[in-house]
Amino acid sequence: MKDWSIFPWQTSQWEQMVHCQRSGNLAHAYLLKGLPGTGKLQFAKALSAYLLCMNPQASGACGHCKECELLKAGTHPDFTLLEPDDPGRPIRIDSIRKLNEFAHKTAQQGGRRVIILSPAEAMNVNSANALLKCLEEPGEDTVFFLVSARSGDMLPTIRSRCQQLNFSTPGRDVAEQWLSSQMDDPAVIAQLLDLTANSPLEAKRFAEQGLLEKREALADGLKGLFKGKVTPVELAKTWQSADLALTLSWIIGWLDDAIKLGLNADSAVLRNRDQLKMLEYLARKSDARGLLKERDWLMSQRQSLLEGGNLNPQMLMEGAFSRSLELIL
Ligand SMILES: [Zn+2]
Known part of the structure; x- marks a missing residue:
């Protein structure tokens, strides 16, 4: 059963x-x-x-x-x-x-x-x-x-x-133990649990749906945006058909960490240590007020998505990316 x-x-x-x-x-x-x-x-x-x-x-x-x-x-x-x-x-x-x-x-x-x-x-x-x-x-x-x-x-x-x-959510050891019965690589397990706040079922879903790779691609997209290699409109075209609430929650998580770095937090408390270079860049180029404002905007957009609000995906992602870009200008 x-x-x-x-x-x-x-x-x-x-x-x-x-x-x-x-x-x-x-x-x-x-x-x-x-x-x-x-x-x-x-x-x-x-x-x-x-x-x-x-x-x-x-x-x-x-x-x-x-x-x-x-x-x-x-x-x-x-x-x-x-x-x-x-x-x-x-x-x-x-x-x-x-x-x-x-x-x-x-x-x-x-x-x-x-x-x-x-x-x-x-x-x-x-x-x-x-x-x-x-x-x-x-x-x-x-x-x-x-x-x-x-x-x-x-x-x-x-x-x-x-x-x-x-x-x-179970303690880290219980979560790790259960995930080890589902997959092999301890490093991947650790990363999945970091990203899902120790939620073993979310971690499993991330692995099954290739979400680690998608998140990596989103980070690469943002880096390209910051380097001027891609525009917010182009990037939004790539992401408008993705799981928008999840995509926004990744950006929100990065902004959270950048805010912590801006407040001189130790990198050990970050949830997205794999993206440390990008987070440090964001923290250096922007101030806490700008980061917080962007984070709040993304949170409110995500909330209306979760409540079934009819947002235009392309417009939403254009907004998210152009606002992200403004942070570093
Ligand atoms: Zn029975």
Whole structure:
């Protein structure tokens, strides 16, 4: 049950939930919250499997019973995982209405019904209100798991209906150990964890999607820009189809480090030590005020992207690059 088991850094939350279940104190709704890349959705799936399994062990679902087989096949009639149709878009109100019907049906396998919503903040006001109704009048033996990395964006009335389970990034040693079981090169592992603030799942995604190389290419693009080899418009053409929020977050990270260098911080505290030369150049050519202003602008643009704002990609990246260029002029 690989996708239906927890990660090594989630044992305390797991033991807490197993205890709740065994003592008959399971709430009908939980909010699993914490930073991206901490494995909250997988935890919710592992817990769903545990709750539906006919022979659950303290360590999780058995993986062999009829319920487990149905789950693995994606055909369990009493389990629903609701996600947006398109990543980054809201969950539709029709889907929440269907969920409401599902939550009030009798469980077909005679046990519980389990519902996961992820990401739970991806809802407009109407969907959120429809969900609130579900949570206020839950069907018998229905358990909701709401998964969110941005629970502050959820309706407070929804949050307050849920018991909260917090997930944090594991310590460096746990993260390193887990990543070593996924990949070989210790130097790459160290760099990935530096770049993702010790988030092992983000680190794994970086490796799988070749994001280290993309980030390197972005740094090369910026260096070319500073040397006058490429214009902001040309560079924006290359980057307008990339993952814009991630691209902006890389530039933001570099500016953060340049600000630290400008304040005479030791290079050991930097998160992007592999780009030290460029960061030193930025710190030398610009002042903290300019760097901060640019960083804040990028953060606000990134925020509106994450909120589903319709920004023109070419214009956005042109803005990001021409403002970066102004920093050193
Ligand atoms: Zn089972």
